Amino acid sequence: QGKFALIDDPKTNLDIKKLKTKSLSLHWELMFTRSMFNTDDMGKQRDLLNTVASLIDAGTIKTTFGEHYGLINAENLKRAHTHIETGKAIGKVVLEGF
Numbered sequence: 001q002g003k004f005a006l007i008d009d010p011k012t013n014l015d016i017k018k019l020k021t022k023s024l025s026l027h028w029e030l031m032f033t034r035s036m037f038n039t040d041d042m043g044k045q046r047d048l049l050n051t052v053a054s055l056i057d058a059g060t061i062k063t064t065f066g067e068h069y070g071l072i073n074a075e076n077l078k079r080a081h082t083h084i085e086t087g088k089a090i091g092k093v094v095l096e097g098f
Contacts, residue, residue, distance in 0.1 A: 001022065001023045001024070002022075002023075002024055002025075003024065003025050003027055004019060004024050004025065004026050004027065005026075005027045005028075005029060006026070006027070006028050006029070007028075007029050007030075031045075063091075063092075064091045064092050065091055065092050065094065066089060066090050066091025066092050066093055066094075067080070067083060067089065067091070067093050067094065068094045068096075069083075069093065069094065069095050070095070070096070071095070071096055071097040072095045072096065072097045072098055076095055077095060080093050080095055
C-alpha cells in the first residue's frame with residue numbers, strides 16, 4: 001500500500017496493472033498544470049513559489065547551476081558541449097542570449 005509519484009515520463013513503458021495488486025496509487029506532478037489549465041487553485045502556485053523562494057534565500061535549497069559559458073555562439077556552444085561529453089559535468093550547463 002502506498003503512493004507512487006512521477007515528475008517526468010518514465011524511460012520505459014510503465015505497466016500500471018502491477019500497481020493494483022499492491023494497492024499503490026499513481027500520482028503525476030507538473031508544476032505548470034495550474035497555469036496551463038487556469039485551475040481554481042491558481043493562488044496555490046504563488047504560495048508554492050514564495051515558499052521555494054524563501055527556502056532558496058535561507059540557503060536550504062541550492063541551485064543546480066554548474067557552469068556558465070556566456071552568450072550563445074559557436075565557440076561557447078562547442079566548449080559547453082565538450083564539457084558535457086567528458087561525463088564530469090555536475091549541475092546545469094548554461095548558455096544565455098537565446
